[in-house]
Structure formats: structure tokens, C-alpha cells
Amino acid sequence: xxxxxxxxxxxxxxxxxxxxxxxxxxxxxxxxxxxxxxxxxxxxxxxxxxxxxxxxxxxxxxxxxxxxxxxxxxxxxxxxxxxxxxxxxxxxxxxxxxxxxxxxxxxxxxxxxxxxxxxxx
Amino acid sequence: xxxxxxxxxxxxxxxxxxxxxxxxxxxxxxxxxxxxxxxxxxxxxxxxxxxxxxxxxxxxxxxxxxxxxxxxxxxxxxxxxxxxxxxxxxxxxxxxxxxxxxxxxx
Numbered sequence: 001x002x003x004x005x006x007x008x009x010x011x012x013x014x015x016x017x018x019x020x021x022x023x024x025x026x027x028x029x030x031x032x033x034x035x036x037x038x039x040x041x042x043x044x045x046x047x048x049x050x051x052x053x054x055x056x057x058x059x060x061x062x063x064x065x066x067x068x069x070x071x072x073x074x075x076x077x078x079x080x081x082x083x084x085x086x087x088x089x090x091x092x093x094x095x096x097x098x099x100x101x102x103x104x105x106x107x108x109x110x111x112x113x114x115x116x117x118x119x120x121x
Numbered sequence: 122x123x124x125x126x127x128x129x130x131x132x133x134x135x136x137x138x139x140x141x142x143x144x145x146x147x148x149x150x151x152x153x154x155x156x157x158x159x160x161x162x163x164x165x166x167x168x169x170x171x172x173x174x175x176x177x178x179x180x181x182x183x184x185x186x187x188x189x190x191x192x193x194x195x196x197x198x199x200x201x202x203x204x205x206x207x208x209x210x211x212x213x214x215x216x217x218x219x220x221x222x223x224x225x226x227x
Contacts, residue, residue, distance in 0.1 A: 035216055037218075044205075044207065044218065044219075044220050044221040045156075045158075045164065045207050045209075045218040045221065046218065047215070047216040047217070047218060050216060059214055059215065061215065061216075062122065095163060095164070097164075100166075100169060104211065104214050105152070105211050106152060106154070106169060106170065106211070107152075107154035107166050107169035107170070107209070108154075108156075108164075108166065108209075109166050109169070109175060111163040111164055111165070112163065113163055114163055
């Protein structure tokens with residue numbers, strides 16, 4: 001069974017760092033792009049960036065470049081989203097998802113359950 | 122940057138047909154997919170490559186894409202179809218989501 005299982009909810013303070021994870025199983029992790037998506041409370045889906053696990057080719061959305069770091073650990077089929085310095089505006093639910101095909105195209109056919117990040121001042 | 126525009130809301134009576142549009146420059150030249158998201162849940166892929174349905178998605182969901190507009194059609198809408206719907210495409214190796222449409226089944 002194809003699954004993406006994300007790490008649990010986080011409550012942090014502004015200025016702290018955070019790394020959340022997305023563990024894949026049931027498919028060839030290195031052959032499908034992973035996207036990270038932000039959903040702020042009551043708002044829509046925003047793409048943050050994508051990564052190809054095989055070679056860690058990473059592309060960031062302009063809005064998020066320099067704000068977060070996306071990485072993978074192929075050995076444990078896990079993708080990560082990292083903040084060096086959290087802001088209260090980072091409060092949101094974060095999803096990871098995988099592409100249906102190997103290229104950076106097409107649909108995301110499996111999504112993680114989401115990780116809620118709450119950042120207080 | 123490339124943008125996809127959706128109406129914020131669409132209302133439909135049970136059993137009727139709902140259409141949700143997604144507009145973008147020359148969108149017909151790209152593949153569009155659609156996701157359904159219910160409150161508190163993750164998005165679910167319901168249409169990919171403009172017109173294809175993943176396994177398990179009811180036939181009442183269909184898609185089309187031509188010119189500058191892609192359309193998601195829900196035929197015989199049921200109460201369980203009340204949700205947010207997002208279109209998505211790729212533009213120069215970048216993922217683009219529409220702003221989402223709340224489908225209300227009255």
C-alpha cells in the first residue's frame with residue numbers, strides 16, 4: 001500500500017527551528033517527485049517546493065525560497081521540510097504529496113495526512 | 122508567474138450538475154488535474170490529465186480542458202460532494218494551484 005506518513009503536530013515559538021518529515025512506503029521513493037504544500041487556516045493550497053529524491057534536485061516556489069529547506073534521506077525514504085527561524089505567519093497545515101509519474105509533471109496521487117504547525121510569539 | 126483562477130464558490134441542488142471552472146493563459150496546452158478536499162482531510166486526486174479518473178473515483182466526476190479554461194463537472198451531485206475543489210497544473214517545472222472553489226450542495 002502506497003503511503004505518506006507525516007510527523008505529528010508541532011507547537012513552537014517564533015525564532016525557533018523546526019524540521020517536519022514525510023515517510024514514504026509502498027512505492028519507489030527515489031523515482032517520484034515530492035511536493036510540500038502549505039495550507040494556512042481557512043485558505044487554499046500553496047506549493048512551497050518540490051524535490052526529486054534520487055538526486056535531491058530541488059525547486060522552490062519564489063514565495064518560499066530562502067524561507068525553508070527541503071531535503072530527503074533516501075536510506076529511510078523520508079522527505080523533510082525545515083525552517084531555521086520560524087515566524088508566527090508559518091502557522092499552517094503542511095502536506096507532502098508524490099507525483100503519479102516520474103517526471104516533474106502531472107498529478108499528485110498520494111498525500112500525507114498533514115502536519116499542523118502552530119507558532120506563537 | 123502563472124496563475125490559475127477559480128470561482129470562490131459554486132452552489133448546486135442535490136441531483137443537479139455542478140460545473141467548476143479553472144482559468145489560465147493557454148491552459149488547454151497543459152494537463153490539468155483536480156483535487157477534492159473535505160474539512161480536516163487531505164486533498165484527494167479526482168481528475169488527472171484533464172479527463173482521467175483515478176481508480177475509485179465515481180463516474181459522476183468528469184473533466185475537460187480547452188483554450189484558457191478547464192472545467193470540473195459533477196453530475197448528479199450528492200451531499201457527500203460538498204467540499205473544496207482545487208485545480209492544478211505545471212508551468213515551467215513549477216506546480217500551480219488554483220485558489221479553490223467551495224462547492225455547496227443546497
